[in-house]
Amino acid sequence: xxxxxxxxxxxxxxxxxxxxxxxxxxxxxxxxxxxxxxxxxxxxxxxxxxxxxxxxxxxxxxxxxxxxxxxxxxxxxxxxxxxxxxxxxxxxxxxxxxxxxxxxxxxxxxxxxxxxxxxxxxxxxxxxxxxxxxxxxxxxxxxxxxxxxxxxxxxxxxxxxxxxxxxxxxxxxxxxxxxxxxxxxxxxxxxxxxxxxxxxxxxxxxxxxxxxxxxxxxxxxxxxxxxxxxxxxxxxxxxxxxxxxxxxxx
Numbered sequence: 001x002x003x004x005x006x007x008x009x010x011x012x013x014x015x016x017x018x019x020x021x022x023x024x025x026x027x028x029x030x031x032x033x034x035x036x037x038x039x040x041x042x043x044x045x046x047x048x049x050x051x052x053x054x055x056x057x058x059x060x061x062x063x064x065x066x067x068x069x070x071x072x073x074x075x076x077x078x079x080x081x082x083x084x085x086x087x088x089x090x091x092x093x094x095x096x097x098x099x100x101x102x103x104x105x106x107x108x109x110x111x112x113x114x115x116x117x118x119x120x121x122x123x124x125x126x127x128x129x130x131x132x133x134x135x136x137x138x139x140x141x142x143x144x145x146x147x148x149x150x151x152x153x154x155x156x157x158x159x160x161x162x163x164x165x166x167x168x169x170x171x172x173x174x175x176x177x178x179x180x181x182x183x184x185x186x187x188x189x190x191x192x193x194x195x196x197x198x199x200x201x202x203x204x205x206x207x208x209x210x211x212x213x214x215x216x217x218x219x220x221x222x223x224x225x226x227x228x229x230x231x232x233x234x235x236x237x238x239x240x241x242x243x244x245x246x247x248x249x250x
Contacts, residue, residue, distance in 0.1 A: 011040040015051035015060040018146055019084040019164030020191055025064055047119055048191075052076070055196055063194045066120070076194040083188035086124055087168040089177045090160050091153040102180040104132045112137035113149050113161035120189060125162055127186045153177055 012032075016025045029041055044051065048065035055063050055076070064081070067073045088107065090097065108129075114137060115122040129136055141159075143149060149161050150171055163171075171177040 010038075011042065012062075013042040013044060013060045014062050014064065015044045015046060015054060016064040017048055017051075017066070017084070017164075017191060018045060019166055020064045020081075021045065022166045022170045024081065049118070052194070055194065061195070064191060065194065066189060066191050067194045069120075076196060078192050078194050080190050080192045083190050085165040085188040086121065086162045086184060086186075087165040087179045088160060088182040088184075089149075089153060089163050089168045089171070089179055091155070091157055092175055092178050094153075094157050094160075094178060094180075097178050097180060102182050104128060104134060104182060107160050107180075107182070108134050108137070110160050111156070111158050112140040113152050113159055114140040114142050116142055116144050119144060121162055121164075124186055124189075128184060131185045150176060 014025065014029070025043065029043060032039065033041055044054070044060060046054075047069075048063070048067070049069045051060060051063045051065055052067065052070050054060045063076075067076045067078045070076070088102075088104075114125060117123075126136055141152060143152075146163065146167060149163065153159050153161060154176055163177075165179075168177060168179050172179050
């Protein structure tokens with residue numbers, strides 16, 4: 001705390017959706033921490049809607065998610081990054097992997113791991129099944145946890161689910177899941193980096209953030225890095241930190 005008050009270090013809290021972790025959040029957090037070892041970084045994974053509330057309350061400094069779920073998306077500096085395609089996933093030894101191509105109809109009779117209705121993956125699965133003329137699985141296992149999903153799929157050859165493609169590839173690379181070739185018809189959702197337009201962060205940036213004058217970034221990695229560096233620089237020059245309160249749950 002003494003270092004934070006002295007402006008020699010700081011704490012950065014970044015909220016992220018699951019699909020942005022492997023390819024966007026993780027490499028940037030590693031890069032920032034290596035370049036700024038005096039900066040503590042906290043990462044909160046949650047839904048976009050929940051994290052935008054935390055951003056409004058000052059409990060996170062930056063959100064990598066979808067500001068479009070907000071009733072007032074214009075409140076945020078919103079920099080589109082990339083789409084979040086979904087993949088159907090099964091356990092590594094699932095018998096359906098013997099087929100070259102699988103349809104949702106082929107999987108409809110299996111047991112499913114689905115997601116709570118407040119998560120975007122639930123709505124996407126519903127759209128995919130509607131387009132295929134199918135109904136949502138009856139009596140599924142429902143969870144908001146990707147770890148629970150992966151563990152369940154690993155332990156049963158009768159289960160199937162969906163995950164963000166980047167997350168699915170990560171677990172497939174490590175031999176934990178497999179991704180059957182199932183065409184997905186729904187349009188992928190775009191996620192972005194979002195910062196508050198007004199309030200504490202903006203007031204500090206207006207007077208002290210040199211990142212504001214840098215040239216426009218051109219890739220998704222650079223977009224997020226610029227946003228994180230801007231907030232991090234502000235916090236290191238300020239006199240406090242904005243984090244999830246001690247004892248609260250992410």
